Amino acid sequence: MLKRVLSAAVMSLLFVGVVCAQPAWTVPDPNTLPDDAFGRTVRYGRDLVMKSSSLIGPDAPDPAMRYSGSGLDCQSCHLGGGIQRFALPLAGVWGVFPAYRARENDVQTLDGRINGCMRRSLNGKPLPVDGKEMKSILAYIRFISAGEPVGQSLDGRGTPPLPLPDRAADPVRGKAVFTQICSACHGADGQGLRLAPEDAKAAGRRYQYPPLWGPDSFNDGAGMNRAITLARFAHANMPLGTTFAAPVVSEADAFDVAAFVISQPRPHQAGLDADFPDRSRKPVDAGFGPFIGPFSATQHRFGPWKPIKAWMKANASAAGKSD
Numbered sequence: 001m002l003k004r005v006l007s008a009a010v011m012s013l014l015f016v017g018v019v020c021a022q023p024a025w026t027v028p029d030p031n032t033l034p035d036d037a038f039g040r041t042v043r044y045g046r047d048l049v050m051k052s053s054s055l056i057g058p059d060a061p062d063p064a065m066r067y068s069g070s071g072l073d074c075q076s077c078h079l080g081g082g083i084q085r086f087a088l089p090l091a092g093v094w095g096v097f098p099a100y101r102a103r104e105n106d107v108q109t110l111d112g113r114i115n116g117c118m119r120r121s122l123n124g125k126p127l128p129v130d131g132k133e134m135k136s137i138l139a140y141i142r143f144i145s146a147g148e149p150v151g152q153s154l155d156g157r158g159t160p161p162l163p164l165p166d167r168a169a170d171p172v173r174g175k176a177v178f179t180q181i182c183s184a185c186h187g188a189d190g191q192g193l194r195l196a197p198e199d200a201k202a203a204g205r206r207y208q209y210p211p212l213w214g215p216d217s218f219n220d221g222a223g224m225n226r227a228i229t230l231a232r233f234a235h236a237n238m239p240l241g242t243t244f245a246a247p248v249v250s251e252a253d254a255f256d257v258a259a260f261v262i263s264q265p266r267p268h269q270a271g272l273d274a275d276f277p278d279r280s281r282k283p284v285d286a287g288f289g290p291f292i293g294p295f296s297a298t299q300h301r302f303g304p305w306k307p308i309k310a311w312m313k314a315n316a317s318a319a320g321k322s323d
């Protein structure tokens with residue numbers, strides 16, 4: 001255990017160098033706001049993003065506040081509190097919602113999108129839309145989005161696209177990649193490194209390294225449970241400290257390790273068959289049916305995806321938005 005923590009610490013130090021070499025991507029700093037109602041609200045929103053597990057999750061002292069059902073924080077995926085380029089940033093998304101979303105086949109508001117992550121990525125229940133917590137997360141996102149034009153997708157949104165492999169992603173090879181690269185932090189069993197209770201209390205977070213599967217991780221309806229989404233995230237951002245400008249994991253390894261991670265057990269989201277009601281807009285790598293077209297569920301989960309894309313293009317007026 002100690003060896004694992006030490007080697008992870010050494011790796012983190014190595015990667016700090018990589019982070020520092022990056023050109024600055026400037027995002028307004030909530031600490032510059034005065035100690036007034038707006039400043040306090042923005043900073044509470046930032047805390048909610050960074051410390052979800054203790055403020056609106058399973059470690060919240062008041063059981064009524066336990067909206068999230070997982071040990072993750074928003075920041076487990078929206079790295080750096082949502083201000084890191086190509087690490088699923090929240091900075092800049094203020095001006096792109098309300099927007100059409102294929103999962104609902106409808107126009108979705110920003111609070112609806114946040115509650116999508118509450119339900120699936122945090123395996124919980126939605127935050128009340130008129131409550132203090134939702135208001136604060138919205139205020140934080142609005143503040144860190146200042147400078148991004150309304151209606152225009154920001155440079156650095158989401159994760160960078162990866163060319164799709166010609167072969168299927170291979171979970172067996174992926175297990176070897178996991179053991180070699182990811183297990184140093186996420187643990188040989190993928191359950192992460194949970195902080196001792198007093199450290200968790202001080203940090204406001206349950207994990208030093210979050211679990212990639214199991215009861216405390218994201219559920220099977222989450223975007224991260226799709227191989228292409230996870231491969232892109234891991235390629236551009238993992239091991240922690242990596243940035244899109246200098247990926248550590250190869251493209252092939254990223255797809256294979258993603259296939260391995262999404263093959264592991266995790267909580268189930270009910271009603272997934274209702275997602276993407278316009279099936280022609282369903283992502284090619286969705287892990288659950290129903291699908292249109294002649295391809296097996298296994299091919300949807302692991303690829304090869306190019307034939308599916310080609311079929312969608314030839315047979316459906318609007319091809320699936322999958323990458």
Ligand code: HEC
Pocket residue numbers: 049052072073074075076077078088089090093113114117118121122137157158218222223224229
């Ligand atoms: C397990 C990883 C994970 C966690 C935890 C998570 N999200 Fe997300 N989130 C994603 C992914 C992946 C996407 C990208 C879209 C997709 O494929 O669904 C996303 C998209 C979003 C978006 C839209 C971004 C855009 O560019 O359109 C917002 C806003 C958002 N999340 C907010 C939150 C908030 C707030 C929390 C905590 C309450 C949270 N998320 C927790 C993975 C996560």
Ligand code: HEC
Pocket residue numbers: 008011012072075076077079080177178181182183184185186208209210211212217218224230233234238239240249257258261
């Ligand atoms: C140096 C330590 C380290 C290594 C090695 C590492 N990660 Fe991570 N990973 C983290 C940390 C820390 C976070 C959460 C970031 C935060 O909370 O600030 C994270 C978050 C994640 C997440 C989103 C949150 C979750 O729990 O699902 C995924 C997915 C992920 N890592 C996949 C991988 C994969 C795949 C590899 C191997 C290719 C890998 N990581 C290697 C430290 C690491």
